[in-house]
Amino acid sequence: MKVGLIGSGFMGKTHSFGFATAARVFELPITFEMEIIADISMEQAEDARKALGFNRATDNWRDLIEDPSIDIIDITAPNSLHKEMALAAIAAGKHVYCEKPLAPLAKDALEMAKAAEAAGIKTQVGFNYLMNPMINVAREMIAAGELGEIYSFRGIHAEDYMADPNGPWTFRHDPVGGGALADIGSHILATAEFLLGPISQVMGDCHTLISERIDARGNHRVVEVDDVCHGFLKFEAGFTGAIEANWVATGRSMQHDFEVYGSKGSLHFTQERFNELHYYNSADAAGRCGFRRIVASPSHPPYGAFCVAPGHQIGFNDLKAIEIKGFAEAIAGLTTEPFNFRAGYRIQSLVEAIQTSSRVKAWVATN
C-alpha cells in the first residue's frame, strides 16, 4: 500500500521511522511504500523526501488526496488542519492515520469518526504511549485482579517545552483546541482509560501562566490556553483519580507517569524509564516488601520482535512501529484498529469536559 505523509516535522520523521521499522521488525500482512511527502514549501518537502526515503515530494497536500495510487493518508500537520485533511482523505476512500489531537474540538473529531465509519475505511490516531509493552502488562495485571480491588489512580504528563516565557507562540497555543491539557494531558487521560476503563465525571482547574507570546511574524499574541491543568476523575467502576497536565514543568522532559493503588498491590510507571514497570505486592513478607522492578523483555510482546535479549530496551520511535503494526493488521482485516477515530473523539471529549468543568467550577459528566 502506498503512503502519502503530510508534514515532515517532529512527528513526520517519527512516523517515517515507524513505517520503516515496522516493516523490518514485524511480519506485516501488507507492505508499505513511502510514496509522497507533503510540506508547506517544495524545499522542505524535497529535503524531507531525500532524508526520509519517499519517492516523490509536493508542496500541496491535496496532490496526495487526488492521487488514486495513494492508499493511506498519514497526517502529521498542525492540529487545526487535521479535520480538513482527514475528511478529504476519507471522501477519497483512503485509510487515515492522524496525529493527536484528532481535531481541536470534540464535535469535529466526532464528525471525522462518523465520516470514517460511514466510508468503511480504517483509522488510527497517534496515542503511541499506549503501545508500550509495559503499559500492556500493567493493564493485564489490573484486569487479572493482581492489584485486588482498585483504590485510586494518579497520573501526570509533564514536560517543560513551554517553560521559557520568551518561547514563541505556536499552533499549540491556538485558542481553539490548544493548551497543555489538550496537547499532553490527552495522553495521560488515554492511559487512565486504557488501564482502568471509562471515566464518568471530571473536575478541572486550568491555568494560564504565560499570557503573551510572539509568533513567527513578530506579532504579540495573547495566550488564553492552559499551561497547567489539574483534573479530578471519577471512574465508572467506582474509584477515583487525579491527573496533571503541565508543559511548564521546568526540568521535566517526558514525565508520562502513573500510579495505580489496589487492595493487594500497586503499580508505578515512569515514561523516562519506560522499559520498566514497578510492582508492589502486599502479600510479600513483612520486612521483605517493596516495589520490584519488572524489566521489559521478550516475555512482554512485542518487545521480543525488536530484541531477543531482556533489558536492552526499545525506544520512542519503536512505539510508532508497534502502532503501525496494529494499523496494518486492522487494514488487512485481522484485528480492530488499536486506537481509531472514535477513540480519538473520546479523548477529545474528556479534554473538553475538564476544560468546561474548570470554567463552570463544577463536576462535569463525560457521557
Ligand SMILES: NC(=O)c1ccc[n+]([C@@H]2O[C@H](COP(=O)([O-])OP(=O)(O)OC[C@H]3O[C@@H](n4cnc5c(N)ncnc54)[C@H](O)[C@@H]3O)[C@@H](O)[C@H]2O)c1
Ligand atoms: N503522539 C505524539 O507523541 C506526538 C508528539 C508530538 C506531536 N504530536 C502531534 O503531531 C502533530 C504535529 O506536531 P509536530 O510536533 O510534528 O509539529 P512540527 O511543527 O514539528 O511539524 C509539523 C509539520 O507540518 C508542516 N505543515 C504545516 N502546515 C502544512 C500544510 N498545510 N501542508 C503540509 N504540511 C504542513 C510543517 O511545515 C511541519 O513540517 C500535532 O498534531 C501534534 O499534536 C504528537
